[in-house]
Amino acid sequence: MTVLIRHALLLCICLVAGINSTHALQQEELDNLRKHISVLQKELEKTTESQSEAADELRESERTISNSKRKLAELSSQHRAADHTLEKLRQQGQQIERDMQSQQAMLSKLLYQQYLGGKQEYFKLLLNNHDPDQTAREMRYYEYIARSRSTWLNMLRVNLAQLNEVVQLTQQKSGEIAALQAEENAQQKILEKDKLARQQVINQFAQQLKQQRHEIGRLQRDENRLSQLVAKLSKMLTQKKGKGVFNNDKLPDNRFDGKPFEQLKGKLTLPVMGEVVNKFGSARPDSTVLWRGLLLRAANGQPVKSVAAGRVVFADWLRGFGNLLIIDHGKGYMSLYGNNETLYKQVGDILRGGDTVAAVGNSGGNEDSGVYFELRHRGEPLDPIKWIAR
Incomplete structure (x- = not known):
């Protein structure tokens, strides 16, 4: 059995190592691809005409606009995901609170029943000349009450801990959303500035661009x-x-x-x-x-x-x-x-x-x-x- 376990562990280690190795190779391939294409792009730019032409004046502004809008789209996607997570946390917190209210109500009933009877009920059952079988059944009944009380108390403690954790996660996620909103606003301002710069280039080279379209x-x-x-x-x-x-x-x-x-x-x-x-x-x-x-x-x-x-x-x-x-x-x-x-x-x-x-x-x-x-x-x-x- 020990040998089988050892072989199983070795197999798991090999699988994990293989997965990590595959991932590393894929990342290396991707890095190489990006590097080669970057070199290719630079070669193309070196062989093109004068950098003062109107179309080249647009290059940086249009690249920047594309990058800004991609960044804004990524932030918006993160914002939506964070909102979705926050909503799930809120729903989870509400459900826990409902469960706790139900548990507290049940616990109150059990405590009230115990208060009415008290420990003397056990002695009354023993001292009264009742049927022994009936006495055993009633003793078992009180035992069930005690177990139920313990169960409800444990559930209440667990839910209280979960609620505290959910509240902390909710606060953390709210902070993340606020930060994302601020970053989105900042990125939007950058985008508006980039668009204005592009429009100024277009206005400046309008006639030249028009000629180039048909040249x-x-x-x-x-x-x-x-x-x-x-x-x-x-x-x-x-x-x-x-x-x-x-x-x-x-x-x-x-x-x-x-x-x-x-x-x-x-x-x-x-x-x-x-x-x-x-x-x-x-x-x-x-x-x-x-x-x-x-x-x-x-x-x-x-x-x-x-x-x-x-x-x-x-x-x-x-x-x-x-x-x-x-x-x-x-x-x-x-x-x-x-x-x-x-x-x-x-x-x-x-x-x-x-x-x-x-x-x-x-x-x-x-x-x-x-x-x-x-x-x-x-x-x-x-x-x-x-x-x-x-």
Whole structure:
């Protein structure tokens, strides 16, 4: 038996060590991924044009707005969770108080009965010439009363201790909520300041931004830059692993999670409820540069959903596409979401289909709010229309 116990303990230790080792490897892989992508981003920035161009003036302000809104969303989520916990604690405290009132009432009845009878009842039962069986039954009855009193007293003590603990936790959680509220207010002020700074940049460079939107050479450079980014990401991930009318009243969900991405052709849903304003492969307005994806016009701040399960491999500002998020779906398939106001997810985050990944915006110097959506396979753009359920 001792040998079996020893083997069981060794097995448990090995399992725990294996879990810790797996977690460490996953964290190391994530850190390496973020490091490589950070290097890639710096390389792209070094090879771009002069930093004095209008779009580059927007970069820091739009990055900051995205970070501020992501932080605000995280604080709001923590606030909601804390409120939920506080409400549960209050309900628990109320239930304990009700239980204590019931226990106190029962205990009062028992004490009152004992007061009326007192200890002399035991002697009366013994001295009276009653039937011995009846006397035994009545003695047992008094014993039950004494046990009940002890039980109710113990329950009352336990509940009192629980109530004190709940009161302390409630006070602690209330303090946490107050701190979160203060931090939310501070973050909101920072966000308003960031938005004002961005608007000042837009006002300052309004004419220049307008010209750049239709400048063929710039549009082509933006497209080339995105293609280079996707190609390098695909190569990096491959090496790592080697080692019409559409139903716009729905948003992506997780019903296809677990299926290979190539099997989802004709089944996907657009990442945001909006109007498709262009055709894949057609020329952009007043230029010969072709659309490699879909521009979905939508209200500012609307949630942008991941079209399928995957992992975030890029979440940063890119010239011409603003706050851009790229999701790797495996086997060389990627989805791209550009011009967002806020990026809620970061590099390395694992996603399910339908997860909110961003918020609609017009970052990157666009006039209208919306999302630029692309699908790519091994770096080559795919027509999203053919992948969307009609």
